[in-house]
Amino acid sequence: MISRKTSFISLFFMFPLLLAGCAGESTETGTTETENGSEDQTQISFIHWRGEDKEVFNDIIAQFEDEFPEISVEMNIYPSEQYQATGQRMLTDGSTGDVFTSFPGAQFEAIANAGFFEDLSGEDFVDNFDESLITVGEKDGQQLALPYQLVFNMPVYNKGMFDELGLEVPKSWTEFQEMADTLLENDITPIAFPGADIGPNQFMNSMMMNNAPDEDIFEKLQNGEESLTNEWWVKTLEDFQLLEQNGYIQPDALGTSQDSAMAMVANEEAAMLATGSYHMASLLDLNPDLELDLMAPITVEESEAQYEGINTATFMLAVNSKSEKKEEAKEFIRFLSKPEIASQYANETGQHLTVNGVEYESEVLQNTAYWIDERKTRFQPRFLITNAQIEAAVLSSIENVLGGAEPMEAAEEAQQIVDENRE
Numbered sequence: 001m002i003s004r005k006t007s008f009i010s011l012f013f014m015f016p017l018l019l020a021g022c023a024g025e026s027t028e029t030g031t032t033e034t035e036n037g038s039e040d041q042t043q044i045s046f047i048h049w050r051g052e053d054k055e056v057f058n059d060i061i062a063q064f065e066d067e068f069p070e071i072s073v074e075m076n077i078y079p080s081e082q083y084q085a086t087g088q089r090m091l092t093d094g095s096t097g098d099v100f101t102s103f104p105g106a107q108f109e110a111i112a113n114a115g116f117f118e119d120l121s122g123e124d125f126v127d128n129f130d131e132s133l134i135t136v137g138e139k140d141g142q143q144l145a146l147p148y149q150l151v152f153n154m155p156v157y158n159k160g161m162f163d164e165l166g167l168e169v170p171k172s173w174t175e176f177q178e179m180a181d182t183l184l185e186n187d188i189t190p191i192a193f194p195g196a197d198i199g200p201n202q203f204m205n206s207m208m209m210n211n212a213p214d215e216d217i218f219e220k221l222q223n224g225e226e227s228l229t230n231e232w233w234v235k236t237l238e239d240f241q242l243l244e245q246n247g248y249i250q251p252d253a254l255g256t257s258q259d260s261a262m263a264m265v266a267n268e269e270a271a272m273l274a275t276g277s278y279h280m281a282s283l284l285d286l287n288p289d290l291e292l293d294l295m296a297p298i299t300v301e302e303s304e305a306q307y308e309g310i311n312t313a314t315f316m317l318a319v320n321s322k323s324e325k326k327e328e329a330k331e332f333i334r335f336l337s338k339p340e341i342a343s344q345y346a347n348e349t350g351q352h353l354t355v356n357g358v359e360y361e362s363e364v365l366q367n368t369a370y371w372i373d374e375r376k377t378r379f380q381p382r383f384l385i386t387n388a389q390i391e392a393a394v395l396s397s398i399e400n401v402l403g404g405a406e407p408m409e410a411a412e413e414a415q416q417i418v419d420e421n422r423e
Contacts, residue, residue, distance in 0.1 A: 281350025
């Protein structure tokens with residue numbers, strides 16, 4: 001059963017956002033004029049970060065425009081890191097992002113506090129979503145955004161390889177190390193870690209989920225009740241150090257790109273990819289013969305483990321409160337939430353969704369659907385850090401350890417930043 005966080009603490013430090021270099025990939029599927037030349041077509045702007053979804057969104061947008069010929073959609077796609085840094089700034093005057101997407105956590109809180117979310121609480125299409133999966137888009141009693149994807153942010157692993165080597169999914173930290181040693185003995189890198197562009201953003205969640213099972217741990221960190229120098233975080237950094245020192249992640253992990261890490265798994269040079277379920281479809285595109293599943297490292301003994309994995313309701317659909325085309329924007333979200341359209345998106349992108357009535361046809365989605373109801377997963381801890389500077393300090397402490405720093409030294413340095421950015 002999925003354990004979900006139903007509310008976020010308020011962001012108390014607005015982080016500066018720069019608009020430098022925000023030229024995204026633009027896909028204009030409609031024009032400002034209809035075929036007969038009249039200028040009665042309304043164009044809406046749709047911005048997001050999922051470049052790998054461009055093709056399916058192009059098709060869905062074409063279907064939308066067929067059904068609503070009076071509305072056209074211009075889609076702009078930005079790299080995820082750039083989107084997190086500049087997304088709020090692009091919404092300021094209402095001319096961009098009539099429909100936009102938001103990450104949970106710091107970005108959601110910042111945009112909410114800036115007043116750029118239109119309240120969707122009374123819209124009929126909200127009922128198209130599983131109400132238990134959209135609470136991360138609520139704030140102060142209002143439904144400000146509607147998470148579209150249900151992602152499992154934990155390593156993807158080569159199940160076929162495990163079966164060939166007689167390996168089972170580890171249930172403890174001891175078993176995890178034994179499994180990794182067996183892989184190394186067979187000249188296989190246990191974990192491909194994309195440190196250059198994704199870093200520890202995803203992998204940190206499953207690495208700490210049982211070291212700090214308290215789901216309020218980062219709220220307590222931000223209000224001064226907890227410290228990164230306490231056992232829960234130092235132990236997490238020590239576990240990362242062990243992965244690096246034992247060769248369980250590839251050499252130069254911090255310099256490895258996402259594409260290179262994915263290629264390692266696709267070529268069966270590595271057994272696991274330290275990202276999440278959202279990369280399963282891309283891995284199968286690279287190597288259709290792979291048999292994949294999900295596996296989070298259990299960093300404690302089996303008797304102490306409270307969680308088996310990580311979930312996130314993300315890719316949060318929203319309407320810009322500054323937009324002059326709110327009704328057209330809402331119509332597009334209503335269209336995306338239709339079960340048949342959501343099913344197309346799910347199966348063509350390899351994503352589990354929060355929409356009711358979605359039919360999963362792809363084998364990989366059917367084979368991993370058991371994670372939704374049968375496994376005890378926890379909402380991604382990183383997204384419960386609502387201060388961007390504190391989030392950056394937490395992630396940097398992991399990178400510093402992977403770069404050779406001692407865990408306590410890295411924790412102390414990060415905690416100093418936390419102290420400087422607390423209220």
